[in-house]
Amino acid sequence: MDATIKKQLEITACKIRMGIIEGVFNAKSGHPGGSLSIADTMTYLYFNKMEVYPDNPNFEDRDRLVLSKGHCAPALYSTLAQRGFFSTEELKSLRHIGAMLQGHPCIHIPGVDMSSGSLGQGISVACGMALSGKLSNKSYKVYSILGDGEIEEGQVWEAAMFAAHYKLDNLVAIVDNNGLQIDGRIEDVCSPYPIVDKFKAFGWHVIEMDAHDFDDIERAFNEAETVMNQPVAIIQKSTKGKGVSYMENNVNWHGAAPNAEQYEQAMAELKNTLEGLEG
Amino acid sequence: MADVIKKATRESYGEALAELGDKYENLYVLDADLAAATKTGIFKKKFLERFFDCGIAEANMMGVAAGLAATGKIPFASTFAMFAAGRAYEIVRNSIGYPHLNVKIGATHAGISVGEDGATHQCNEDIALMRTIPGMTIINPADDVEAKAAVEAAILHNGPVYMRFGRLAAPVINDKETYKFELGKGIKLRDGKDITIVATGLMVAEAVEAAKTLAEEGIDARVINIHTIKPIDKDIIVEAAKETGAIVTVEEHSVIGGLGSAVCDVLAENYPAKVTKIGVNDEYGYSGPAVDLLKKFGLCASNIVDTVKKVLNK
Numbered sequence: 123m124d125a126t127i128k129k130q131l132e133i134t135a136c137k138i139r140m141g142i143i144e145g146v147f148n149a150k151s152g153h154p155g156g157s158l159s160i161a162d163t164m165t166y167l168y169f170n171k172m173e174v175y176p177d178n179p180n181f182e183d184r185d186r187l188v189l190s191k192g193h194c195a196p197a198l199y200s201t202l203a204q205r206g207f208f209s210t211e212e213l214k215s216l217r218h219i220g221a222m223l224q225g226h227p228c229i230h231i232p233g234v235d236m237s238s239g240s241l242g243q244g245i246s247v248a249c250g251m252a253l254s255g256k257l258s259n260k261s262y263k264v265y266s267i268l269g270d271g272e273i274e275e276g277q278v279w280e281a282a283m284f285a286a287h288y289k290l291d292n293l294v295a296i297v298d299n300n301g302l303q304i305d306g307r308i309e310d311v312c313s314p315y316p317i318v319d320k321f322k323a324f325g326w327h328v329i330e331m332d333a334h335d336f337d338d339i340e341r342a343f344n345e346a347e348t349v350m351n352q353p354v355a356i357i358q359k360s361t362k363g364k365g366v367s368y369m370e371n372n373v374n375w376h377g378a379a380p381n382a383e384q385y386e387q388a389m390a391e392l393k394n395t396l397e398g399l400e401g
Numbered sequence: 402m403a404d405v406i407k408k409a410t411r412e413s414y415g416e417a418l419a420e421l422g423d424k425y426e427n428l429y430v431l432d433a434d435l436a437a438a439t440k441t442g443i444f445k446k447k448f449l450e451r452f453f454d455c456g457i458a459e460a461n462m463m464g465v466a467a468g469l470a471a472t473g474k475i476p477f478a479s480t481f482a483m484f485a486a487g488r489a490y491e492i493v494r495n496s497i498g499y500p501h502l503n504v505k506i507g508a509t510h511a512g513i514s515v516g517e518d519g520a521t522h523q524c525n526e527d528i529a530l531m532r533t534i535p536g537m538t539i540i541n542p543a544d545d546v547e548a549k550a551a552v553e554a555a556i557l558h559n560g561p562v563y564m565r566f567g568r569l570a571a572p573v574i575n576d577k578e579t580y581k582f583e584l585g586k587g588i589k590l591r592d593g594k595d596i597t598i599v600a601t602g603l604m605v606a607e608a609v610e611a612a613k614t615l616a617e618e619g620i621d622a623r624v625i626n627i628h629t630i631k632p633i634d635k636d637i638i639v640e641a642a643k644e645t646g647a648i649v650t651v652e653e654h655s656v657i658g659g660l661g662s663a664v665c666d667v668l669a670e671n672y673p674a675k676v677t678k679i680g681v682n683d684e685y686g687y688s689g690p691a692v693d694l695l696k697k698f699g700l701c702a703s704n705i706v707d708t709v710k711k712v713l714n715k
Contacts, residue, residue: 228499229471230500236467236468236500237495237499237500240492240496242460243460243492243495246460246461246464246467246468247464247465247467247468247471247496248468249468250464250465250467250468250469250470250471250472250476251471251472252468253453253465253469254471254473257429257474258472276460277458277460277461277464277492280455280458280460280461281461281464281465283456284461288453
């Protein structure tokens with residue numbers, strides 16, 4: 123990847139992470155861990171990959187993203203705000219009564235392609251959108267991000283069968299393999315491993331990716347575009363809480379908001395990262 | 402009555418889809434390995450390229466339907482009521498209802514008239530479940546004519562619609578030229594001043610039959626067909642309570658949460674009146690021939706007659 127573009131993406135990702143912390147801190151609740159783990163992928167998709175139109179969010183030929191792991195709404199909202207769908211100021215009222223930004227994604231928010239939050243459902247909807255694109259000879263792509271814990275839901279595998287059966291090669295599912303779910307390590311709770319083998323067995327083209335390296339992210343999404351007659355699953359190895367030292371790989375930050383002191387520390391760390399990048 | 406034409410509303414559903422497929426090119430049909438039973442196979446035969454079998458995976462089917470609707474298509478997701486409203490409830494609620502997507506759910510084999518398959522497949526709870534979803538329209542047609550009209554009305558309505566069809570052949574009663582289907586509007590099939598029988602679906606014909614018998618015994622019963630259970634026609638129900646006093650509701654569904662409950666909701670808030678509910682009581686069905694089961698559960702004209710007389714102390 124071009125070094126200038128890479129640096130710009132890293133800067134944007136850092137700002138998106140700051141927005142995530144801002145949102146969750148002001149909401150006094152929410153899911154920072156899994157939001158931080160997908161921040162780089164969201165950055166790449168919305169700033170370097172997807173055809174989206176902040177001035178015309180519902181343009182019918184746009185690429186679409188269904189955040190199947192809807193609890194990571196702070197990442198989606200922060201990304202959409204950075205991309206210009208709405209003001210970053212909105213993040214401060216996340217989850218507040220009467221606010222636009224609901225606790226989980228809502229289709230009525232500019233840039234949000236589907237309401238989600240009940241796990242396992244988004245991938246099915248993404249299948250429907252992908253099938254619809256094929257039926258209408260549209261060239262748009264559909265992306266859907268799932269949690270590694272989320273794939274314990276049986277509906278995910280119903281969708282996996284469907285996508286392969288109907289050869290939905292305009293669908294890319296990204297599984298965020300940060301290894302942690304609410305009750306602990308995914309292999310301890312009710313292991314969904316081996317994830318790669320499962321998707322392969324279901325007839326998907328599987329690509330493994332480092333979720334925090336834009337060169338590797340680009341390689342993975344470029345490979346995804348070359349696949350024909352098969353849906354693509356990108357299994358991204360990520361770090362839950364990535365970018366905030368005390369949140370990294372700590373399951374306690376799956377669904378908890380930082381207090382004022384922790385907020386200051388997180389923002390100071392991210393600001394430091396940002397300054398280093400902008401240097 | 403030998404000349405009465407009978408047809409199962411699931412058959413009407415399949416035929417209507419096939420007929421309307423030409424007129425509405427944006428209509429797509431999904432099924433979950435039951436095309437032969439739900440009768441969407443009739444559509445499939447004519448429009449193979451617009452039919453998608455999702456396999457035995459109802460949850461995913463509802464999600465796929467949501468995705469099709471979110472991208473401008475009009476999908477009809479079809480399976481048995483048990484699986485459409487029961488198994489897939491939460492997907493219908495969160496992926497179709499909450500985003501208010503334009504998905505039409507064609508649920509066949511509703512009620513105990515499923516017959517021999519027994520309790521696991523006799524869904525007496527679907528109306529109750531679907532009524533709890535904000536913005537969901539619920540249609541329970543009485544016969545072939547009404548079922549076909551309902552399918553087109555569902556296409557023309559922008560928003561989620563749950564349609565309930567039966568397995569058992571139902572007599573065609575809406576064959577008069579004056580018949581008109583209006584979403585959300587009840588139909589007064591027979592005027593009367595002593596009592597009102599409010600019926601839906603398969604029970605409408607039984608209510609009409611019961612009213613005839615009652616008339617012979619000097620009881621003037623009004624009969625109202627409520628095909629749209631949500632939004633319900635409040636006016637026709639309140640008017641009936643005001644003009645006839647007592648109400649008897651009849652449905653092939655649990656007495657908990659269905660038509661009877663909806664009528665009680667309307668009257669409790671607007672014009673309290675005595676309501677007696679005929680339906681499946683708080684119990685499961687069991688195997689047997691449909692017609693015999695309906696009699697066993699009191700879902701027949703003779704039980705309506707008896708109930709009305711009891712209410713009127715006659």
